[in-house]
Amino acid sequence: MMQTRVTEILGIQYPIIQGPMAWLTNAEFVAAVSNAGGLGILGPNAGQTTITRDPQETAERMRREIQKVKALTDKPFASTLVVDYDLTYTWPILQVVIEEKVPIVLINGILDERIFTPLKEKGIKIVYRPGNPTIADAKAAEDFGIDIYVATGFDEGGTVPEKIIGTFSIVPMIVDAISIPVMAAGGIGDVRGVRAAFALGAEGVFAGSVFLPTVESPAHQSVKEKIVNATAEDLLLFRTLPAYYRSLPTELVHQIVERDQAGASREELAKLQNGGVGMFKGMVEGNSQEGFISVGTGITPIKAVRTVQEVVNELMADFK
Numbered sequence: 001m002m003q004t005r006v007t008e009i010l011g012i013q014y015p016i017i018q019g020p021m022a023w024l025t026n027a028e029f030v031a032a033v034s035n036a037g038g039l040g041i042l043g044p045n046a047g048q049t050t051i052t053r054d055p056q057e058t059a060e061r062m063r064r065e066i067q068k069v070k071a072l073t074d075k076p077f078a079s080t081l082v083v084d085y086d087l088t089y090t091w092p093i094l095q096v097v098i099e100e101k102v103p104i105v106l107i108n109g110i111l112d113e114r115i116f117t118p119l120k121e122k123g124i125k126i127v128y129r130p131g132n133p134t135i136a137d138a139k140a141a142e143d144f145g146i147d148i149y150v151a152t153g154f155d156e157g158g159t160v161p162e163k164i165i166g167t168f169s170i171v172p173m174i175v176d177a178i179s180i181p182v183m184a185a186g187g188i189g190d191v192r193g194v195r196a197a198f199a200l201g202a203e204g205v206f207a208g209s210v211f212l213p214t215v216e217s218p219a220h221q222s223v224k225e226k227i228v229n230a231t232a233e234d235l236l237l238f239r240t241l242p243a244y245y246r247s248l249p250t251e252l253v254h255q256i257v258e259r260d261q262a263g264a265s266r267e268e269l270a271k272l273q274n275g276g277v278g279m280f281k282g283m284v285e286g287n288s289q290e291g292f293i294s295v296g297t298g299i300t301p302i303k304a305v306r307t308v309q310e311v312v313n314e315l316m317a318d319f320k
Contacts, residue, residue, distance in 0.1 A: 002319050005181040006204035009125060009147050010104060011076045013037030014316040016194075017127065017150075017183065019208030020080040020106060021158070023048065023280045024219055027068030029308070032216040034075035036312040041078040041106050042066065047218075049284070051277065059092035066100045078104035078127065083112055090115060098122050111137075111144050120145060129185065129206065131242070132161045133170055135177040142178045149180055150206045154244075155187025157209045157296035162243040168200055175201030189298030191317050205315070209295040212283075213305045220286030223293055224305050231300040241270040248295060250288040252278065 006015040018025075018033040020043035027047055030040030044058075047065045052058055062079060069077050079102045083090050094115055097105055104125040107115075111128070119126055128141050129150035138149055151174040153167025154160050165173075167186035175182045184197035185206035194205050211217060213224035226248055236253050237246045238260040247253045256272055273292065274281075282291020306314075 004203040006148060006183060009181070010039055010127075012039050014312060014319050015183075015204030016312060016316055017041060017078075017106075017204065017206045018211050019185070019206060020044065020046075020108075021208050021212070022276055023284050024212065024217065026218050027065050027072060029211075029214075029216045029218060030077055031069050031072035031075075032214075032308040033211070033312070034069075034073045034077045036309045037075075037316065038312050039076060039078055039104065040069070040073075041080060042069065044080050044082050045276065045280075046080075051280075055089045055092050058089060059096045062093055063096045063100060066096070066102060070100075076103050078102065078106050081105045081107050081115070083107060083110040083115065085110070087112070087114065094118065097124070107146075111140055113144070116144055116146075127183075131159065132163065133174055134163075135173065138174050138178045138182075142180050146180065148183060148204070149174065149178060150183045150185050151175075151202070152206075153184075153186035155297040156185055157246065157294045159240075159242070160186075160244045160246065168196060171197060171200045171202050187296050187298035188315075189296075190301040191315055192301075193298055194315050195318065207298075207315070209299055210302060210311055210315070211308065212295065213302055214308045214311055215305065216308050219283050222286040222288075223283050226293060227295060227299055228302055228304060230295075232297040235295070235297065235299075239266050239269055240273050241266050245273065245292075245294065246296075247282075247292040250282055250292055252282070252288070252290055253292050256292075 004015045014037040016038040020041045022043045023045045025043040025046045033040030106127045126146045127148045128146040133151045153170045155167045171184045181203040183204040183206045184202035213227045281287040
């Protein structure tokens, strides 16, 4: 079995990480990824069906989901640590991660020494995925002592990077800049994308959209069917904050694109998009009037709703 530094650091069978995808994870889904040999990650709102803006309640919800994962798998898994500038939300979740002995965290966005020290002291592995990967950011992250850097290209679903650099351009750029292992994210929909990522120097892949149309995914069944029946040509791209977003067509997205083309400001478009609420409505509830369906450009090869195990087996075919 072929190993990489990613599998060695994380203690997993295959060099694949499932993206956290906000509302679109829960304990059952994450455990399925880990049991299949990858690394499952609990998203910021994993397992939730209601919105809370209370930091402590957010942390306790994460604790309950972490405990559910531990009951479903003995394999490594991770929790997302969204870093805000004053650590209002970050610190309570960090404490829960430490108390529950989560072996790995995914840090989205901001490098902050205040949170790195306690993580390092507890031996928790750090996967860092910035919103805007750059050479300078990668070098700074390496200096901070992160374990794995995720290089995300413009091909991804969700809030895409500000610079329009494709995955297969950003990956070798980051690989050449740092010595720690780099994972590729954005537009990877089948084993060919995995092979391309490794050819460019990546030591693992970080994938979200390909896991959405799975039996275990909490995405609405209508969303799974839309993904299976769509190609990258169907995706709509629009301006928002901080930069761009893409989605499969919905009534809301058509409105946003129309306003975008009419010259609306990014602030106006972001308000209409309605952030995480728009994602919840579109992807968890299946409400195409008030929500959006965020996926990356790698959806074209996805032709059926499969199990998580089947997805991992196909993507990791070269690592058997």
